[in-house]
Amino acid sequence: MPSVKTIRTVFWEDGAVVLLDQRALPLVERAVICRDYRQVVAAIKDLTVRGAPAIGVAAALGIALGARSLTASTPAEFRAAFATICQQFAASRPTARNLFWAIERMRACCDGALAALPAHPTPPSPGRDPFAHLREVLVAEAVRIGEEDVAANCRLGQAGCGLIPAGARILTHCNAGALATAGYGTALGVIRAAAAEGKVLRVYADETRPVLQGARLTAWELLREGIPCTLITDNMAGYLMKKGEVDLVIVGADRIAANGDTANKIGTYGLAVLARAHKIPFYVAAPLSTIDPSLPDGGAIPIEERASAEVTHLGGTRTAPEGVDVWNPAFDVTPHELISAIITEAGVIRPPFAAGIERACAPSSLCGRSPIP
Ligand code: MRU
Secondary structure (H helix, E strand, O other): HHHHOOOOOOOEEEOOOEEEEOOOOOOOOOHHHHOOOOHHHHHHOOOOOOOHHHHHHHHHHHHHHHHOOOOOHHHHHHHHHHHHHHHHOOOOOOOHHHHHHHHHHHHHHHHHHHHHOOOOOOOOOOOOOOOHHHHHHHHHHHHHHHHHHHHHHHHHHHHOOOOOOOEEEEEEOOOOHHHHHOOOOOHHHHHHHHHHHHEEEEEEEEEEOOHHHHHHHHHHHHHHHHOOOEEHHHHHHHHHHHHOOOEEEEOOOOEOOOOOOOEEEEEEOHHHHHHOOOOOOEEOOOHHHHHHHOOOHHHHOOOOOOHHHHHHOOOOOEOOOOOOOOOOEEEEOOOOHOEEEEEEEEEOOOOOOHHHHHHHHHOOOOOOOOOOO
C-alpha cells in the first residue's frame, strides 16, 4: 500500500526521533530532528506532532531516546531515571489514551529487561555500559510500537471499508490520517481503503477551528492521495447534511471509555448530534490503544484546555479584541448513544458497546493496562 510509506509522520533514524513538522503544513514540508528526549516532549506540547496514535509513537521513541543517554550504575538508578523521563511525557498532553498506553508499554519493557539484570552489575568497569543491551531493547520496542500502529490502521481500514457504500459522500472532522498516526490513519485509513475499492465519491473535510487540522492536514493528505475532497468550515456541516449531501460521518478518537463514550477533537459532539438529527450513520475509527477500559464513561476523560491565542488569533493575526475571555477545550465527548459503530483492528464493534469493548480488550489484547500512577 504506497500511501503507508509516503507520509512518514514520526520515525527513528540514525539515533534520533524524526517528526514531520505538522505546524508548518501545508505550506512547508520539513522535518524536525530530535536528538534529546526533551525536544520530543516539547514537540508533543506544541503540536509539531499531534493526533492520538502519533503522540503515543512519538512518546515511545522519545522515551527510548532518553533511555539511551541516561546515566545509571545500578538497575534501581536506571529505573528511577527512566521513570523521570516517562513522567515528563505523561505531563505533555492529557487526553489521548495512546500516550499513556505507549508509556506503560515502554515501562513494562524496561521493567522486564531490568529484572533480568543482576542488582549490582560487576565489575562496573570504566567504558563498559551494563545497560547497553537494555537501551537497544527499548529502541526496538518503540520502533515496534510504530510498526504495530501502521498495521493496526491497515486492519481497521479494511474492517471499516465494509461499512462504506458505493458512491459514498463522507464527512470527517479534524485529521485522523497518516499524519495523526505512524502511518495510513484511522478515519482516513477507512477512507483510503474504501477509495482503493472505488467507493468514495467525495470527502467533506471540516476546517476544524481553532487549529485547522482539517484545512491544513486532512485536505493536504487527501489531495496528495487524489481522493476528491471539499473543504468546508465547521458551521456548514448542518446545512450540508440537510441538503442530503452526506451519507456518513467518520472521525477518529483520542480516548474511548468502557461504555463507548468517545473524546475527539472539539466539534465532534456537535457533528454527532447533527448526524442523528439527519439519520446519518456516525462512525468512530480507532486502534485498541485508544480505548481506556479503566474509565466507565466519558465523564472521567481528562479534557485538555489550550492557550487562548488559538481562539483570539488566526495565522498569527489577532481577530478578537484584547482582553476578551476565552474558553478553549481541545476535545469534547460524544456519548455512545450517538455512535453507530466503533471500528478497530479487532473488527467493528456495534452497540451496545460495553460488551464488545470488553471482548476486544480481553487481557491478551492491546488495551486495558492500568493507568500511570
Ligand atoms: O489536538 P490534536 O490535533 O492532537 O487532536 C487530534 C484529534 O482529535 C484526532 O481526531 C484524534 O487524535 C484521532 S487521530 C487518529
